[in-house]
Amino acid sequence: MRVLIAGAGIGGLTAALALHAAGIESSLVEGARELRPLGVGINLLPHAVRELTDLGLGDDLARIGVAITELNYCDRSGTTLFTEKRGLAGGYDRPQYAVHRGRLQMLLLSAVRERLGPDAVRTGVRVTGFTQDAGSVRALAGDTEIAADVLVGADGLHSAVRAQLHPRQGPLAWSGVQMWRGVTEGRPFLGGDAMLVARGAGLIARGAGSEAGLELVAYPIGPDLINWVVQVQVADPGPLPGDANWNLPGRPEDVLRHIGHWDLGLLDIPALITGSSMILEYPMVDRDPLPFWGSGRVTLLGDAAHPMYPVGANGASQAIVDARALADELARSGYPGGLTAYESTRGKATAAVIAANRELHAGAEARTPTELARITEHYRRVTGADRRRPERPQAGHS
């Protein structure tokens, strides 16, 4: 079986490695001319670290990531409201790592080139659609057609493969929250291995100039590197007007306007915001779960299948779990049974994560330790963070 993966992002690259480990041949086409270490920080939850460790990347992750041991919710004066142990400290069998997205992508890319061969990823090939019949599928990219037995659309938020499969999907769903993100050099805070979520005033302050929904998330992604995200409710939820672009530059003054006056004690907020060499602006968007993912020889993976709010740190993690499930199911049952099983399992699981992320976001007003404990416990349970994976099957079908 030959699998063609459209998109060499976190999900697509992991899928190639997982398929390789399962004895299935694959190659990737990537729309960008050159893969560069773009983005800022992301979190890999223990269920994703488990899959990457199984793929032999555990030591590399430990080298490029920071093992997060605690999530600390505090108010805008830095007073702790609630803490939750994370990763190994939280009793999981694997760590939670905070990493630079670009460094993670480069790590996965070099593992793919090393294991599948230097030509496994063809860059500058943007898939625009596909055709298929009983015998094969052809990805279309300009004048080129690339044939395969299975096509995986791992082409991210603006997936062309998804657009052909689901032409009436409409605009992205916007929470009304705008996020500004950056990475700043700075001294470690809270012991150098904690994730901080600082919240503006709660319900009482709703109304003009209120800080309800205002949130700062900060965590280390290196010994002296702090990743931060500021989330501001700037509109009512609804369809996103315009586009969502991961690389859109933002301005420090737009962030400082909202939280420049906060005094957390733990962190110098104006220095954090102005010290970032680049600020990126991005709307918090997702989509309703799809009634089905693929059709025939074509399926979806990662953001192409289930864009979700980043609030639960699950975007990259779920793409990685998809990758493992796809490889396992194709190895177990081949085509078409493997694709059906993959979509059925992962469709349900990721629909639950999309819903849980929305609930987590809606609970952004929660402030008491009891409320926060209930919300975070519910999130862990619904998203299946603790579940272990069975042994890896090997390809016996084609």
Ligand SMILES: Cc1cc2nc3c(=O)[nH]c(=O)nc-3n(C[C@H](O)[C@H](O)[C@H](O)COP(=O)(O)OP(=O)(O)OC[C@H]3O[C@@H](n4cnc5c(N)ncnc54)[C@H](O)[C@@H]3O)c2cc1C
């Ligand atoms: C440039 C960039 C920066 C990002 N920065 C952050 C960040 O800072 N924080 C965060 O939480 N998330 C970020 N993300 C999103 C995050 O990587 C994903 O939410 C998550 O990792 C799921 O991964 P994915 O593989 O599904 O999608 P992605 O990692 O987005 O990968 C999709 C890949 O498909 C490629 N592609 C797109 N269209 C086509 C096409 N038609 N044909 C072929 N290839 C195509 C893209 O170039 C990309 O390499 C970023 C994504 C991108 C592309």
